Amino acid sequence: MEFSKPRSDGKIKNDDLRENIYRMEDLENNIMDLTNKTLLCQFLDVRFCIKYVLNDDYACGFEETYLTFTNVLNTQPHITYEELEECYDKFVDEEDLLEEKTYNYDGLDIWMKRKMRIMEEKRKIKEENEERKKTEKKTCECKKCMDIGVVWC
Numbered sequence: 803m804e805f806s807k808p809r810s811d812g813k814i815k816n817d818d819l820r821e822n823i824y825r826m827e828d829l830e831n832n833i834m835d836l837t838n839k840t841l842l843c844q845f846l847d848v849r850f851c852i853k854y855v856l857n858d859d860y861a862c863g864f865e866e867t868y869l870t871f872t873n874v875l876n877t878q879p880h881i882t883y884e885e886l887e888e889c890y891d892k893f894v895d896e897e898d899l900l901e902e903k904t905y906n907y908d909g910l911d912i913w914m915k916r917k918m919r920i921m922e923e924k925r926k927i928k929e930e931n932e933e934r935k936k937t938e939k940k941t942c943e944c945k946k947c948m949d950i951g952v953v954w955c
Contacts, residue, residue, distance in 0.1 A: 819840050
């Protein structure tokens, strides 16, 4: 699996996160330009989630201050509640523990399979909706037609 590279100017924008997968190092370098909520669509390790996603200092707006362990666990299936809680406790006790620049990509395969399945499901739903729109009969919605059940007056 290959990670995407930032734009030529070294920047990553929120829209890029929905279409590409980036290394945590690149995300960290662009953290001030990214929203925590959108970061959750990327593969993140527990340290990154605690340091940035669940840290209100990096929240972009009021809504992001409400991100919780549940949001992380729902989007990062390779992280357990116990790991999250343990890392959070360390962060509260000693913020320096999160300053190390090592990243853990264990579980990336699981995350990628899940992401691919979700993308495939979204594609199928979109195709079904487009097909349904093509085959839908147009009906008149005037009161007279509605009362007698006529398709078109």
